[in-house]
Amino acid sequence: MNTKALNIGIAGFVIGLLAMAAIVWFSAPSLMMLQDESPYGYQETIAVFETQAAEAGWSILNSTDMQAVVANHGASVPGVTVFDLCSSQYSIEILQRDDERIVTPMMPCRVSVYETSDGTTYVARMNSGLVARMFGGLIDEVMQKASAETEAFIANVVN
DSSP states (O other), rough: HHHHHHHHHHHHHHHHHHHHHHHHHHHHHHHHHHEEEEOHHHHHHHHHHHHHHHHHTTTEEEEEHHHHHTTTTOOSSSEEEEEEOOOOHHHHHHHTTGGGGGGGGGGEEEEEEEEEEEEEEEEEOHHHHHHHHHHHHHHHHHHHHHHHHHHHHHHHHOO
């Protein structure tokens, strides 16, 4: 193989890597976060969400009214409530094992209900099923089950 062909091959490989990196970089935010428009207003979405989470056996450990938080600092934003969710059946599997506790910064699961300036309400969350694949093993297995359950009850909220 001559030097010119080798250089062209290397250049093509590098360009391909850069193109792939750009695609991942620009598509990552839309892959990592999920949001669905709610057919309800902000307060009704919160009520339906809380009911659906409870019926699915999930506990709401905390809810934070971010609109009130920023109002305390002199700012005004449309409604945003962040929920901390837990299903002990899944969290126990992670918390009982030393090697799996690495994912505890992502626990509990977080879901937000927010409204935009035009009054549209959304339910947003991390794509935990996708994130789980990066860990593999038990973490992947547990997070896939937890993700499927939360997606099922969120579907009951937004459909």
